[in-house]
Each structure stands twice: as structure tokens, then as C-alpha cells.
Amino acid sequence: MEVHQLRYALAVADERSFTAAAQVLHVSQSGVSAQVALLERELGLTLFDRSARGVRVTPAGSPVLDQLRRALTELDRVRAVADELNGLVRGTVSIGAVAGLGWPAFLDALQQVHRTHPGLELSLREAKSVDLQEDVAAGRLDLAVATWVDRPREGLGSWVALEERVIAAVGTDHPWAGRSRISPADLLDQPVVGLAPGTGMRSSYDAMMRAEGLPAPVSWEVTLPTTARALAARGLGVAVLTSSRADLPTDLVRLKINSKHATSRLGVVWRTRPAPTAGARATLEAFREHLAVRS
Incomplete structure (x- = not known):
């Protein structure tokens, strides 16, 4: 063969x-x-x-x-x-990333690897965080930028790039637009715009509500944060997002959610066994240089 x-x-x-x-x-x-x-x-x-x-x-x-x-x-x-x-340093490196990740630091890291190691063939696939971690563990991806609540899947190496908060985002004409914070229970009185199960944002929202002893309803279930923001901007619901991804639109009001459980982590995961190839290590080094301990 x-x-x-x-x-x-x-x-x-x-x-x-x-x-x-x-x-x-x-x-x-x-x-x-x-x-x-x-x-x-x-x-x-x-x-x-x-x-x-x-x-x-x-x-x-x-x-x-x-x-x-x-x-x-x-x-x-x-x-x-x-x-x-x-x-x-050549070969292939298969990279995964959460869907819609337009973080400049992430793109800068990819650009650096591409320029520094022209013999290295990079590929990128976007998916849900839970699927990305499964694919890294199974060897279908070498590494991935993913999100998790407490810790990533067992058996994966990881480090945290961003400590995020779960926040609510509403349009400027929403009744909550004049507020600066809400409680988790307040979300039960509004249609929630949330991401699909398996995404880091949805896992964080579900975990927060579960820890508060509350249900976690979602009226509008979407794939990308951009869609969630667009729906909230039009007054169709309250978008539940993470803080670093709710900064771009000017037509949204961000609201802090008063819960010690309103946390999420964005970071990099990779397989530790077998050890990463030279190409994967070079990519991890670039990610750490550009992504680690950023806010």
C-alpha cells in the first residue's frame, strides 16, 4: 500500500x-x-x-x-x-479555531509562522470548541484555539490566552440600555440570543445558570457571535456573549452579569502524546508570543 x-x-x-x-x-x-x-x-x-x-x-x-x-x-x-x-521546519500543521475568531493577535501569529517557516504548510478549520478539542485529542488537528469553562478536555496540553466574562448585550433602545448590570435571574424574563451547544460561549452560559440553580433558556440559537450581536442590536433579544467578543459594535450596550460563575477561558490546546512535531512547536511558540496573557 x-x-x-x-x-x-x-x-x-x-x-x-x-x-x-x-x-x-x-x-x-x-x-x-x-x-x-x-x-x-x-x-x-x-x-x-x-x-x-x-x-x-x-x-x-x-x-x-x-x-x-x-x-x-x-x-x-x-x-x-x-x-x-x-x-x-516543514511538513503540515493542522490548526483549529472557534468559528468567527477575527482576533488580530491570532491572525498575526498565523502570519508570523507563514513568513518565518515558508516550508511549513498550514491549514485552518473553524468549528465548535467541543469538536475542536475532540479533533485535537484524536489527532485530526495538531492544535486549536478553543474556549472552556474550567479546564479543557483531559489529556490535552493547554494555556489560557484570555480570561473572559460572560456578559449580556442589548440594543440602545432596549429597556435595559440604561443599566450597567443585571442578575442571572433577569435573563429569564427576556428572549436570550445564545450560541449553539458545543461552543465555548454556550457552555459558559449554561454553566453559569446551572451554578445559580436556574434554567438556561435560549430563544435564538445561532452559530456566530456576529449573528447574536446583530439580533440583539435589532431588539430581538438579549445576547449572551463573552466580553472580548462584544467590544466591536457601537450599537450595543454591554451589561455585567452579577455572578461569580460568569467566567470563560480562551486558550490553546494541543496533544502532549505523541509530542508535537517541530512545525507544531513553532506554531505554538508563535501563538504564545502573540496570544498569551493578552486582554
Whole structure:
């Protein structure tokens, strides 16, 4: 079996689509299909169920793909060790970030890595914090900028870039616009605009309300903070956000929530075993330089 066949099969498993895998790999869909079929023939088993509804990993394919992922990780580590001995930093680094993260410090860090290590191929995928941490733990991502309430997923290395507060944001014509703070219980009297489950903001809101012994209703469930802010600006509800992401709009009034549990953390997570590659370490160093202990 060829190394590129393993990469193709894992891309199909991750994307759950031959077409999407081909786009990620920058090859033709027919090429991916043909190489995966050759791999299946050599292994003597079917890795994927193909149907009009999509592509699914077969029960027999799941443990084989897990082993293939581990094998590729070790092959990449061999290359990384050789590169380090030759004084090179190259290869690939897969980075994850919470959706809608336009933080200049984050973008500056990416730019620095790109300029400093031109032989390093960077990729970026946005997703929910819970999914990002799962993907880092599974080896689908090398590192990620994610949020958590108390601590990230067990087994991941991490450091905190920002200590945030959970706040409420309302339009300038909202009845609360003249206030500077509210209680968690006040949120029960208003339609809440919140992010989807699995996002750091939603987890922080749910954790705060749970700690206060209150339900955590959400009337408007959205994917991005920008959408939440836009709905609140139009008087459709009270957006529950974290403080560092509620600074941009001038048509919103920020309200402190009086709760010692109204906290959230934004930081970087990575796998500690196996140890990060040279490329991942270079990226982590750039992130720490630009992101750590910023407000």
C-alpha cells in the first residue's frame, strides 16, 4: 500500500465525502475513489459504505482507519525528526479555531509562522470548541484555539490566552440600555440570543445558570457571535456573549452579569502524546508570543 492511499482514505473518513476529500487534498474525485478502492482491495475489506445519502465508515473499517491514522502520525514524525536534524521546519500543521475568531493577535501569529517557516504548510478549520478539542485529542488537528469553562478536555496540553466574562448585550433602545448590570435571574424574563451547544460561549452560559440553580433558556440559537450581536442590536433579544467578543459594535450596550460563575477561558490546546512535531512547536511558540496573557 502507498502512503498517499492512506492519506486519501483518512481524508474521506474525516470529510465523509469523496468529493470533499478531493477538494481538501487538491486532487480529482476520481483519483481519490480509485486509490481508496485499490487500498480496500489490498486490505481485503470495505472501508466505506457508499450510498446516495453519503459515505459512512464501515464497522470493519473503523479500527483499520484508526491504525492507519497512527501509522501516518509515526511516518510524519520520522520526517519531522529528519527535518529537525537538517535544521528545517516543514511538513503540515493542522490548526483549529472557534468559528468567527477575527482576533488580530491570532491572525498575526498565523502570519508570523507563514513568513518565518515558508516550508511549513498550514491549514485552518473553524468549528465548535467541543469538536475542536475532540479533533485535537484524536489527532485530526495538531492544535486549536478553543474556549472552556474550567479546564479543557483531559489529556490535552493547554494555556489560557484570555480570561473572559460572560456578559449580556442589548440594543440602545432596549429597556435595559440604561443599566450597567443585571442578575442571572433577569435573563429569564427576556428572549436570550445564545450560541449553539458545543461552543465555548454556550457552555459558559449554561454553566453559569446551572451554578445559580436556574434554567438556561435560549430563544435564538445561532452559530456566530456576529449573528447574536446583530439580533440583539435589532431588539430581538438579549445576547449572551463573552466580553472580548462584544467590544466591536457601537450599537450595543454591554451589561455585567452579577455572578461569580460568569467566567470563560480562551486558550490553546494541543496533544502532549505523541509530542508535537517541530512545525507544531513553532506554531505554538508563535501563538504564545502573540496570544498569551493578552486582554
